[in-house]
Amino acid sequence: MAATIIDGKQLAKTIKEEIRQEVERIKLQGGKTPHLGAVLIGDDPASQSYIRSKVRSCEQCGFASTLIQKPSIITEYQLLSIIKELNDDDDIDGFIVQLPLPEHIDEEKVTLAIDPKKDVDGFHPVNFGRMALGLPSYLPATPNGILEMLKRYKIETSGKHCVVVGRSNIVGKPMSILLANKSYPGNCTVTLTHSRTQDLAAETRRADIIIAAIGIPNFITADMVKEGATIIDVGINRVDDVTAKRGYRLKGDVDFENVQSKAGFITPVPGGVGPMTVASLLINTLRASKKEVYD
Ligand code: NAD
Numbered sequence: 001m002a003a004t005i006i007d008g009k010q011l012a013k014t015i016k017e018e019i020r021q022e023v024e025r026i027k028l029q030g031g032k033t034p035h036l037g038a039v040l041i042g043d044d045p046a047s048q049s050y051i052r053s054k055v056r057s058c059e060q061c062g063f064a065s066t067l068i069q070k071p072s073i074i075t076e077y078q079l080l081s082i083i084k085e086l087n088d089d090d091d092i093d094g095f096i097v098q099l100p101l102p103e104h105i106d107e108e109k110v111t112l113a114i115d116p117k118k119d120v121d122g123f124h125p126v127n128f129g130r131m132a133l134g135l136p137s138y139l140p141a142t143p144n145g146i147l148e149m150l151k152r153y154k155i156e157t158s159g160k161h162c163v164v165v166g167r168s169n170i171v172g173k174p175m176s177i178l179l180a181n182k183s184y185p186g187n188c189t190v191t192l193t194h195s196r197t198q199d200l201a202a203e204t205r206r207a208d209i210i211i212a213a214i215g216i217p218n219f220i221t222a223d224m225v226k227e228g229a230t231i232i233d234v235g236i237n238r239v240d241d242v243t244a245k246r247g248y249r250l251k252g253d254v255d256f257e258n259v260q261s262k263a264g265f266i267t268p269v270p271g272g273v274g275p276m277t278v279a280s281l282l283i284n285t286l287r288a289s290k291k292e293v294y295d
Helices: 008-028 045-060 076-088 107-113 125-132 141-152 172-180 200-205 273-289
Strands: 035-041 064-070 094-097 161-165 189-193 209-212 230-233 237-240 248-251
Touching: 008 045, 008 141, 008 273, 035 045, 035 076, 035 273, 045 064, 045 273, 064 076, 076 094, 076 107, 094 273, 125 172, 141 172, 141 230, 141 273, 161 172, 161 200, 172 189, 172 209, 189 200
Parallel strands: 035 064, 035 094, 161 189, 161 209, 209 230
Antiparallel strands: 237 248
């Protein structure tokens, strides 16, 4: 039987509409308009397109947004000054600095300079630590979007075996913590796998839920998947294709065509986790504006 396809695009649309209606209510009651700041350094086309989509989504939901664009020759000191201004600006509820940054800028320094109260990407160690302890925090956007998908598709997670493939600080590692937390979605028995894992297929074959965040197209094949498993594909890989208008296609980390017939639920690429990541950022910004996480 073919899997249920988790429609991240539609789900993100629904969430954005819910947020738009809430923002409208807040404004009618004289409350504060949520305001997201976004910093883009350089002219990387993928980063530009991500930032554009985030700013456009803000507008669709009735948020205010401030986009600060600077050339890649900006110094680290200048960028840290911009971050300080955003930290001190009372109207900005939260802001993001689009990664990756040019090589001469230390990403860690930049992440640490962001006030945790405004860190709506959830990358600051204070937010990561609070997340790990199950305290109120801004959850990193991609893992939060995945939790939202599991919740809205009513996928059972309690007691299930979840195998996360990839241990990045923004996806794999936080995902493994969140799914092990005592909550719904959560209460999973989690195995966090990575490039040094021996016999990865033996691990994934035991999984009720697989989260693939590797960055290698079609890496998870049908023989690595248990019948009826839930497959969440985080990967966004550009694969050359002369028949495509842009000369490439986006492919996930999962061999969708062949895994689809074996899985219970599966996310497509594009149209799966990607749009949910943007929706999560809006959720965090609204929470920041309502001071739900920090006073
Ligand atoms: P990353 O690129 O920082 O790291 C890749 C991870 O994969 C590492 O932890 C590594 O140990 C693991 N890995 C590499 N080769 C492996 C192998 N042979 N076997 C097992 N594990 C292996 O990870 P990332 O930043 O989480 O990105 C992963 C993918 O997700 C990329 O394609 C990225 O573009 C995509 N991504 C998508 C979104 C979204 O919104 N959909 C957000 C973030 C990242």
